[in-house]
Amino acid sequence: MARSKSSGRWLDEHVNDPFVKQAQVDGYRSRASYKLLEINKKDQLIHPNMVVMDLGSAPGGWSQVAADLVGHKGRVLASDILPMDAIAGVEFIQGDFTEDSVFDAIMAALGDGRVDVVVSDMAPNISGVKAADQASSMYLVELALDLACQVLKPKGSFVAKVFQGEGYDEYLKAVRAVFDKAVVRKPDSSRARSREVYIVGKGFKG
Numbered sequence: 575m576a577r578s579k580s581s582g583r584w585l586d587e588h589v590n591d592p593f594v595k596q597a598q599v600d601g602y603r604s605r606a607s608y609k610l611l612e613i614n615k616k617d618q619l620i621h622p623n624m625v626v627m628d629l630g631s632a633p634g635g636w637s638q639v640a641a642d643l644v645g646h647k648g649r650v651l652a653s654d655i656l657p658m659d660a661i662a663g664v665e666f667i668q669g670d671f672t673e674d675s676v677f678d679a680i681m682a683a684l685g686d687g688r689v690d691v692v693v694s695d696m697a698p699n700i701s702g703v704k705a706a707d708q709a710s711s712m713y714l715v716e717l718a719l720d721l722a723c724q725v726l727k728p729k730g731s732f733v734a735k736v737f738q739g740e741g742y743d744e745y746l747k748a749v750r751a752v753f754d755k756a757v758v759r760k761p762d763s764s765r766a767r768s769r770e771v772y773i774v775g776k777g778f779k780g
Contacts, residue, residue, distance in 0.1 A: 604635035606695055608763035609772065611639055611735070616759065617774050619691050619731045622629030626662075627647045627680075627689045627725060629671065629718050632656040637664045640693065651683055672717055685727060692722040694734040697770075705740070712741040719745075723752060728780035738769045750777045 602608075609672045614620050615648045620643040628637045631652035640650045641663040653671050660666070665683055669676030696718060700711035715734045722732045732753065736742060750756045754777030762768055 577702055585723040585736060590720075592687050600631070601742075602635050602638055603633040605763060607635040607639050609695070609761040609763050610636045610693065612763060613733060613772055614639070614643065617731075617757070617776065618731065619774070620644060620692075623647045624690040625651070627684075627692045627722075628652040629692065629694040630673040630714075631664075631666065632658040634658050634661050634664070636693055636695050637661050638664075640664075640691075647768070649690075651680065653680055655669060659663065671721060677706060677721075681725075688727040689722075689725045689730060690727055691731045691733070692726060693732075693768075694718040697735065697737075708741065709740040710735060711737045712745060719748060719752075722775075722778075726778045726780075728778060732775040732778070734773050736773050738771060746773060749773050752779055753777050754779065 591770060596608070616738065620626055624642055624644045625648065625704060626640040628640055628650060631637045632637045632654040635651045637650055641661055644650060646663065652658065652664050653667045653676070655667070655670050657668055658666050665684060667676065667679050669679070671677055681745055691775040695717065698707060698714055701706050715736050718734050719732065726748055732749070736745060746756065746758070753775035755773045756773060759772045759774055761772065
């Protein structure tokens with residue numbers, strides 16, 4: 575079957591992407607690792623000995639970065655609907671965290687502790703219908719924020735990938751309502767034509 579022009583363009587872009595090539599050299603599972611590295615360099619979110627929760631973690635690019643940053647005395651708790659190969663220093667729970675059984679498993683793994691940083695690079699399966707895809711993506715980040723509010727320590731931090739469009743402004747206001755500070759980042763490793771940005775919330779009000 576012939577490839578469509580758009581899929582062919584994506585494949586060419588992907589193969590020639592410097593961040594894809596660098597990820598292979600550095601041993602990262604995806605080019606997305608560099609987005610979190612860049613955000614963390616700017617905003618100083620993740621430090622040694624911290625507890626980090628990674629939502630929508632597969633294939634594990636962000637979990638790899640988080641595990642490196644928190645070190646062996648820190649902790650990374652990751653979750654995704656998709657399977658994810660094991661990463662040293664990362665506890666992985668597979669399933670949909672909006673389902674009670676998966677949510678309970680996450681909370682049981684967390685125990686009495688709380689989380690310093692919640693990160694989410696989640697995106698829905700793309701249907702190609704822009705309005706539906708935007709609604710799906712906003713629903714996911716709303717769920718991520720809701721979970722963050724349940725698990726974060728006071729003054730904790732939050733990072734979520736958001737697509738600009740319907741519901742974006744309201745979401746940014748919602749983040750600003752529960753954090754002392756909220757900023758929008760567009761990492762160099764985020765493709766210029768993509769509508770994705772990352773909202774960073776610092777200083778969870780609890």
